[in-house]
Amino acid sequence: MQGMTIIxxxxxxxxxxxxxxxGIYIVLYGHLTxxxxxxxxxxxxxxxxxxxxxYGKEVALRSFGDKSASLxxxxxxxxxxAIALLGLTGGYFFLNFINHGQPFRLVSAGTLPLSNIAIGxxxxxxxxxxxxxxxxxxxxxxxxxxxxxxxxx
Amino acid sequence: xxxxxxxxIAIPLGxxxxxxxxxxxxxxxxxxxxxxxxxxxxxxxxLLLGSSPSIYKMGGWIPPVGxxxxxxxxxxxxxxxxxxxxxxxxxxxIKYMELYTAKPKYYALFMLMMAGMNGVALTGDMFNLFVFLxxxxxxxxxxxxxxxxHEELEASFKYLILGGVASTLVLLGIAxxxxxxxxxxxxxxxxxxxTHGANKASLFALALLVMGFGVKGALVPFHAWLPxxxxxxxxxxxxxxxxxxxxxxxxYALTRxxxxxxxxxxxxxAILMGLGGLSMVVGAxxxxxxxxxxxxxxxxxxxxxxxxxxxxxxxxxLGIIGGLFHLLNHATFKSLLFMSSGAIEYSTGTRRLSQxxxxxxxxxxxxAGSTVGFLSVSGIPPFNGFFSKLIIIVACVAAHQYIxxxxxxxxxxxxxxxxxxxxxxxxxxxxPESLQGIKEVPFLxxxxxxxxxxxxxxxxxxxxxxxxTLLASARDALLNTSAYIKLVLGG
Numbered sequence: 001m002q003g004m005t006i007i008x009x010x011x012x013x014x015x016x017x018x019x020x021x022x023g024i025y026i027v028l029y030g031h032l033t034x035x036x037x038x039x040x041x042x043x044x045x046x047x048x049x050x051x052x053x054x055y056g057k058e059v060a061l062r063s064f065g066d067k068s069a070s071l072x073x074x075x076x077x078x079x080x081x082a083i084a085l086l087g088l089t090g091g092y093f094f095l096n097f098i099n100h101g102q103p104f105r106l107v108s109a110g111t112l113p114l115s116n117i118a119i120g121x122x123x124x125x126x127x128x129x130x131x132x133x134x135x136x137x138x139x140x141x142x143x144x145x146x147x148x149x150x151x152x153x
Numbered sequence: 154x155x156x157x158x159x160x161x162i163a164i165p166l167g168x169x170x171x172x173x174x175x176x177x178x179x180x181x182x183x184x185x186x187x188x189x190x191x192x193x194x195x196x197x198x199x200l201l202l203g204s205s206p207s208i209y210k211m212g213g214w215i216p217p218v219g220x221x222x223x224x225x226x227x228x229x230x231x232x233x234x235x236x237x238x239x240x241x242x243x244x245x246x247i248k249y250m251e252l253y254t255a256k257p258k259y260y261a262l263f264m265l266m267m268a269g270m271n272g273v274a275l276t277g278d279m280f281n282l283f284v285f286l287x288x289x290x291x292x293x294x295x296x297x298x299x300x301x302x303h304e305e306l307e308a309s310f311k312y313l314i315l316g317g318v319a320s321t322l323v324l325l326g327i328a329x330x331x332x333x334x335x336x337x338x339x340x341x342x343x344x345x346x347x348t349h350g351a352n353k354a355s356l357f358a359l360a361l362l363v364m365g366f367g368v369k370g371a372l373v374p375f376h377a378w379l380p381x382x383x384x385x386x387x388x389x390x391x392x393x394x395x396x397x398x399x400x401x402x403x404x405y406a407l408t409r410x411x412x413x414x415x416x417x418x419x420x421x422x423a424i425l426m427g428l429g430g431l432s433m434v435v436g437a438x439x440x441x442x443x444x445x446x447x448x449x450x451x452x453x454x455x456x457x458x459x460x461x462x463x464x465x466x467x468x469x470x471l472g473i474i475g476g477l478f479h480l481l482n483h484a485t486f487k488s489l490l491f492m493s494s495g496a497i498e499y500s501t502g503t504r505r506l507s508q509x510x511x512x513x514x515x516x517x518x519x520x521a522g523s524t525v526g527f528l529s530v531s532g533i534p535p536f537n538g539f540f541s542k543l544i545i546i547v548a549c550v551a552a553h554q555y556i557x558x559x560x561x562x563x564x565x566x567x568x569x570x571x572x573x574x575x576x577x578x579x580x581x582x583x584x585p586e587s588l589q590g591i592k593e594v595p596f597l598x599x600x601x602x603x604x605x606x607x608x609x610x611x612x613x614x615x616x617x618x619x620x621x622t623l624l625a626s627a628r629d630a631l632l633n634t635s636a637y638i639k640l641v642l643g644g
Binding site: 078081095 | 163209
């Protein structure tokens, strides 16, 4: 059987959705409370890494593969740049061109929540992709190291 | 013209990310985007040439609150160098990178490195400088390891560790500066330091910054990573690293911090000249015994960077002109030499001098290009290297630094010596049996070589013009700190 024991799997199944939810909360409230795109993205990535550790590589990759992680990574980064470029419509790069709204409300602070979401998507996908790369690359190196040894025997 | 400034950062970043997205559908897009963005940036950097110094307030925030981009004479000079060499390196890459796989990733990393370097050259904020420094450095670590062979991974790891230590030193220096002055804007820090005077904490910060930028610029006590990292990268990247990256992250950042933030003093000048003199001598001595062509060029880079630092460290107008002119010249001839070494490797499949010879019979364009490069770097008139070295030596004599003038002349002779050896082993003599079937490299690679070779010759004839325009405005920007503060805080 792939992955860890049934105790770990059950706990991970229950906990993961809460971790993702907490990560999303940190991203969305980034402009009001401590946190923001980067910490929230790290928390979301941690949830996926937890799934990979508990259920094994294949299960995690089936739901969220390396291709889509890399695509989301680039989309997040490009989204952040696009928000910055849209500021040029108001005359300045990175200009906060949306109505700032009432302070301390969830929908306020103009482009900041949007930038936080873009960063959150980028960071979560990127850290998960780094973890995938380490998992896949580690296996490949071990296999390469083992095979010549077998030939010698 | 100031509305162009954010494009120098936005265009390469956009090309990198959008290129990787589209590359999932069409793999050729990376090269196209890289070509178009470097071409447009080169044109923009030339458009900036004639314009007066200006600042760009990011997001409309007024300095010292917001981050601002500053284009003065020095930044403009760096932008022209970065974007011209990058364009030629991309043109060279189109054919050369067929030796490698994963081209979209290569172009994306190249564009990220460009964004980082343009950002370092433009920013007027210390922490922003650090961020762009890291973007450019991290992209270059990945590019050094791009071949994924044993040697390349080792070189990249060494570069990563030493570069990481350097970045930590820079960050610590910036943190100390922030704690003593309470601001991160360079002009604001300079104003605060000039009114309150430098205390021990800010001097410690200066020492950390000199060490950090010294590692990035491969000055001699900090040079250990360069001879491994530069030869291991693909040839166009070697050209970018040697020709541009160490100048922007090392020399430019160092001079910007020393001249504009802390203010130039004779003691600082003596430290710079000492580092420069040491780099010149040690780099040249280590270059002599090398058998690997690219490794020899890497050691020669250390030696030539010493000249630039020596000229800037003199602190006299003539010395600064000489240093900046040598910076421009070194960017052209060292990129030319690294690209021709790449062309030779592309044709022959080896970089060992002992396995080559007589290449002039089979590779006429590459031979011509590398000969021009060798003559320039050794300082033979009428090529550009001669004039900048001459100006530096004359400036040393005028500043009564006779010892450094002697060292500069002596190292020039040494450079000639080891490049004559390369010339004899590489281009002349008998063609080995194994290399009888080699062919000249494709047109696009020749194009870059020829353009750079023409520049090597042309820059020396353009010097009378440039000394009054491009170089003079860069020199005035460096020497006039109060104008810089006024430009940023007053505008």
